[in-house]
Amino acid sequence: MTDEKKPDRGLLRIDDEECKGCGLCIEACPPRVISMSERLNHFGYRTAFYKGSGCTACGVCFMVCPEPGAITVLRLATPALATSAPETVACASN
Amino acid sequence: MPDSSLAEYEVVRGKARSFYPRYERKEELQHQTHFCPGCGHGTIHKMVAAAIDELGVQDRSIMVGPVGCSVFTYYYFDVGNVQAAHGRAPAVATAIRRSRPHGIVISYQGDGDLSAIGSAEILHAANRGENITVIFVNNAIYSMTGGQAAPTTLLGQKSTTTPNGRSAAREGYPLHVSELLATLDAPVYIERVGLGDNRQIVQAARAIRRGIEYQVRGLGFSLIEVLSPCPTIWKMSPVDAQHWVRDVMEKTFPLGVFVDRAHDRLPAPPPSAAPTLADLPHLLGVADQDLPEGHAHALSGDLPVDLQVRIAGFGGQGVLLLGEVLAEAGLDAGLEVSWLPSYGPEMRSGTSNCHVRIARGAIDSPLVATPGVLVAMNEPSLRKFDLSVRPGGWVIYNGDEFPADCRRQGVRVLALPFTRLADAMGDKRAANMIMLGAVLEIAAILPRQSIGAALRRLVKNPRWVELDERAIARGRELLRQALAEG
Numbered sequence: 001m002t003d004e005k006k007p008d009r010g011l012l013r014i015d016d017e018e019c020k021g022c023g024l025c026i027e028a029c030p031p032r033v034i035s036m037s038e039r040l041n042h043f044g045y046r047t048a049f050y051k052g053s054g055c056t057a058c059g060v061c062f063m064v065c066p067e068p069g070a071i072t073v074l075r076l077a078t079p080a081l082a083t084s085a086p087e088t089v090a091c092a093s094n
Numbered sequence: 095m096p097d098s099s100l101a102e103y104e105v106v107r108g109k110a111r112s113f114y115p116r117y118e119r120k121e122e123l124q125h126q127t128h129f130c131p132g133c134g135h136g137t138i139h140k141m142v143a144a145a146i147d148e149l150g151v152q153d154r155s156i157m158v159g160p161v162g163c164s165v166f167t168y169y170y171f172d173v174g175n176v177q178a179a180h181g182r183a184p185a186v187a188t189a190i191r192r193s194r195p196h197g198i199v200i201s202y203q204g205d206g207d208l209s210a211i212g213s214a215e216i217l218h219a220a221n222r223g224e225n226i227t228v229i230f231v232n233n234a235i236y237s238m239t240g241g242q243a244a245p246t247t248l249l250g251q252k253s254t255t256t257p258n259g260r261s262a263a264r265e266g267y268p269l270h271v272s273e274l275l276a277t278l279d280a281p282v283y284i285e286r287v288g289l290g291d292n293r294q295i296v297q298a299a300r301a302i303r304r305g306i307e308y309q310v311r312g313l314g315f316s317l318i319e320v321l322s323p324c325p326t327i328w329k330m331s332p333v334d335a336q337h338w339v340r341d342v343m344e345k346t347f348p349l350g351v352f353v354d355r356a357h358d359r360l361p362a363p364p365p366s367a368a369p370t371l372a373d374l375p376h377l378l379g380v381a382d383q384d385l386p387e388g389h390a391h392a393l394s395g396d397l398p399v400d401l402q403v404r405i406a407g408f409g410g411q412g413v414l415l416l417g418e419v420l421a422e423a424g425l426d427a428g429l430e431v432s433w434l435p436s437y438g439p440e441m442r443s444g445t446s447n448c449h450v451r452i453a454r455g456a457i458d459s460p461l462v463a464t465p466g467v468l469v470a471m472n473e474p475s476l477r478k479f480d481l482s483v484r485p486g487g488w489v490i491y492n493g494d495e496f497p498a499d500c501r502r503q504g505v506r507v508l509a510l511p512f513t514r515l516a517d518a519m520g521d522k523r524a525a526n527m528i529m530l531g532a533v534l535e536i537a538a539i540l541p542r543q544s545i546g547a548a549l550r551r552l553v554k555n556p557r558w559v560e561l562d563e564r565a566i567a568r569g570r571e572l573l574r575q576a577l578a579e580g
C-alpha cells in the first residue's frame with residue numbers, strides 16, 4: 001500500500017448490471033481511466049470499469065453515458081474543492 | 095492505490111431524481127432502459143431529467159411522449175406522463191399547458207414523429223408560441239420501424255426506403271426544421287445541438303436546460319433540436335455513430351442558436367385561477383332561463399348504474415336525437431353521461447350511430463364497444479353491431495321480422511315495425527322515440543320527469559314534445575307486453 005500518495009480528486013462507480021458496454025465513456029474520459037471488461041455481465045454485455053485511479057471527477061463520462069444510473073461520479077470532499085461548482089466540466093474533445 | 099475510502103467522497107454526478115429508481119418494465123430489465131447501447135435517446139433523457147432536477151420543477155413537470163423508439167418516456171421519468179399519437183405531441187402539450195397553467199410541459203419527439211407525420215402540429219404550436227419546451231431528437235431516420243427514410247435523412251444516406259441513398263430529385267432535400275421554425279415570430283428559443291463529442295454534449299445539456307428554464311420563466315415556445323446517434327439503424331459502433339454526428343450530420347445540420355428572444359420577452363403574467371363551474375354560464379353569456387336544469391331530478395340511492403347503449407340507423411332516422419335525449423335525461427338525473435356520435439361522410443344518408451353511457455361513477459371512455467342495449471333502425475345497422483351486444487343484453491329492432499341468423503342465445507330481442515307504429519300515431523319520424531321508450535323501460539333508472547325535461551330542452555316545439563311523450567309511453571308499453579308474453 002502506498003498510502004502516502006495524495007488521494008485522487010475523483011472516483012467512479014459503474015453499475016455493471018446497468019452498463020451496456022457502448023464504450024462512449026471510455027472514449028470520452030480525458031485521462032483515459034475507464035476500460036472495458038473481458039467478462040460478460042448477466043445480460044451478455046462486456047461492461048466498462050474504472051481502472052482504479054486517475055479520475056478527476058470531471059463528470060464527462062456521466063454525461064455521455066446513455067444509461068441513467070450506470071455511472072456515478074464522486075469527488076473528494078475537501079473544503080477547498082467543494083466550492084467549485086459541479087457544473088464545471090472539462091470539455092476535452094475526443 | 096490511492097486512498098479512496100467513500101467517506102471522503104461526495105456524489106457530483108449520479109442518477110437524476112426525476113427518474114424512477116426502477117422502471118415498470120419486464121421483470122428482469124427494470125434497472126436499465128430499453129435503448130440500444132450508445133443510443134442518443136438515453137443521453138438526452140438524462141439531460142432532460144437533470145434539467146428538471148436543477149430547476150426544481152419535478153412536481154409540476156409533464157412529459158408528452160411520442161411514437162418512436164422513445165415511446166416509453168413514461169417508464170423512466172417520474173413526472174406526469176402522457177403518450178401522444180404519432181406526431182401529435184405538440185397539440186397534446188398545448189392542451190395540457192393551457193389547462194394546467196402551472197405545469198412545465200415537455201414535448202419529446204423524434205424526427206419522424208415531429209418532421210413527417212407531425213409537421214403540422216409542430217409548425218402551429220411554434221407559431222402560436224405555446225409556452226412549451228420541445229426536445230426534437232434528430233437521428234435522420236425512422237429507427238423504431240427499422241430504418242425508413244425521414245424528412246431529415248441526409249442526401250446520399252441509405253435507408254430501407256432509399257436503398258441507393260436519398261436523392262434530392264426523388265425524395266427532396268433534408269428538412270431543416272429549426273431553420274424553418276426560426277422564420278416565425280413567436281418562438282423564444284430555437285437551438286440545434288449535437289451529441290457528436292464531449293464539447294457538443296456539454297452544450298446540448300445547457301441548451302436543454304435553457305429551453306426548460308425559459309418555460310419556467312413563462313417566456314414562450316422553445317425547441318432544442320439534438321443531432322443524436324442511432325448506432326443500431328446506422329449500423330455503426332456507438333463510438334463511430336457519435337463521430338458520424340459530428341463529422342457528417344453536422345455538415346447538413348449546422349449547430350447553433352437560431353432564435354433567442356429571451357431578452358425581448360416579458361414573462362407571461364402568472365395564470366389566474368380557473369373559473370369555477372358556477373361562474374361558467376355567466377362568463378359564456380348564457381342567460382338564466384337557458385341553463386340546463388341539471389340535477390333537477392337527482393336519483394336517490396346508490397345502486398350502481400352503468401347503462402351502455404349503441405344506437406344505429408340511417409341518417410334522418412333520429413339516431414343522434416334518441417341518444418341525446420337519453421344522455422340529457424341522465425344529466426338531469428344527476429348521473430355521469432357521455433354521448434358520442436359517430437358518423438362519417440354518411441351524415442346525410444347512409445349509416446350513423448352513437449354511443450351513450452350513463453353511470454353513477456366516472457365514465458372511463460365514451461366508447462360503447464359491448465352495448466347492453468342495441469337500438470337498430472334497420473337491418474344493415476343490426477348486422478353491423480348485433481355481435482357486439484353483451485350476453486344478457488337487448489336488441490331493439492325496427493323491422494317486421496328479426497333475421498333468424500341474428501338470433502343469439504342470451505340476447506333478448508324486441509323486433510317491431512316501429513316506423514309503421516309511429517306513422518299510425520301521427521308521424522313516422524317518432525319511431526326513434528317509441529324505441530327510446532323501450533330502452534327506458536329496460537333500463538328503468540331514469541325518472542320520468544328527467545325524460546320530460548330532456549325532451550323539452552332538446553325538442554322545443556310543443557307539438558313534437560307531446561307526440562314524443564306519447565311515443566315514449568307507447569314504447570314502454572310495447573316492451574312490457576313483450577316481457578309479459580315471454
Ligand SMILES: Cc1ncc(C[n+]2csc(CCOP(=O)(O)OP(=O)(O)O)c2C)c(N)n1
Nearest residue numbers: 161162163180204205206207235236237238
Ligand atoms: C399513425 C402511425 N403511423 C405510423 C406508425 C409507425 N411508426 C412507429 S415509429 C415510426 C417512426 C419513428 O421515427 P422517429 O420519430 O424518427 O423516432 P425514432 O424511432 O427514430 O426515435 C413510425 C412511422 C405509427 N405508430 N402510428
Ligand code: SF4
Nearest residue numbers: 029055056058059061
Ligand atoms: S469523471 Fe471524468 S476523469 Fe473521471 S472517469 Fe469520468 S470522464 Fe474520466
Ligand code: SF4
Nearest residue numbers: 130133163237324326
Ligand atoms: S434503434 Fe436507434 S434510436 Fe432506437 S433505441 Fe436503438 S439506437 Fe436508439
